[in-house]
Amino acid sequence: MAEVEDLIEDVAIRLPGAEDIRARGQRRRTRARAVRGGAAGALVLAAAGAWGLLLPADGPEARQTVTTTTANPFRTADGEVVMRRADELPGYATWHWKEAASLPGGAGPRSDALPQVGLDGACPASFVPADEPGQQRYSLLYAGSGHALAQHRIIEYEAITSARSQVTALRGAMERCGLHSASPTAREREEGSTVWSGTVDDGRTLRVTVRRWKSWVSVEEVLHGTPAG
Incomplete structure (x- = not known):
């Protein structure tokens, strides 16, 4: 994998290649969607639970x-x-x-x-x-x-x-x-x-x-x- 090296005040900085950056971004987006989906599911369950409390137990x-x-x-x-x-x-x-x-x-x-x-x-x-x-x-x-x-x-x-x-x-x-x-x-x-x-x-x-x-x-x-x- 191609890398770019630069020296700033004798500190070597290695920057990842473009393909690696794109792969990391994709992983972050996938995790964000999973979190949002979980939160939405929790809200649906909470709403269903609240509605269940409103319904009487009879006919x-x-x-x-x-x-x-x-x-x-x-x-x-x-x-x-x-x-x-x-x-x-x-x-x-x-x-x-x-x-x-x-x-x-x-x-x-x-x-x-x-x-x-x-x-x-x-x-x-x-x-x-x-x-x-x-x-x-x-x-x-x-x-x-x-x-x-x-x-x-x-x-x-x-x-x-x-x-x-x-x-x-x-x-x-x-x-x-x-x-x-x-x-x-x-x-x-x-x-x-x-x-x-x-x-x-x-x-x-x-x-x-x-x-x-x-x-x-x-x-x-x-x-x-x-x-x-």
Whole structure:
């Protein structure tokens, strides 16, 4: 291999040839790519591990209704439970929701407890005796034009496992009612909610939005208007 010698202040300096320099550069580039690849792999594994921590250990229905936020979305820092304003409910432009103290006379059964669902008796199959684990319930009713009805329920359970099992039971009640998975609005998608919708016995549409955060469950029901008495 050809080498160049030079003398500077009696010190001999040997410079490697061009081929040797190119070979060393190639080895450095190979090592750099290996390091970058390893770092990227570590980041992917770390991200996968973090996502795994966010997924609950139960079925898909509970997984779909759990939010990843670290702050309770249903209670303010002052301890106030956050209920939906009338103008935030789906269908406000059509039904013009207003808060109501109670259901109209003859509107049928109403319950705050899960897994019962279906205002105005829309889902009678869900109104059966069911276990009610320790819970604190909050509820708000809304009346709309054309005899439309809506309700927002927030339930705080004593344990996360109870909230999960009640969400699963609620899904069963909605399926018996003939409801099916539906597309959420942009806000509902952002909040991590799942939506169920379908036609009930009297021909009206019932839309149910379900959202869970730890031991808290939020259920919004909107029963479209028309049939009355």
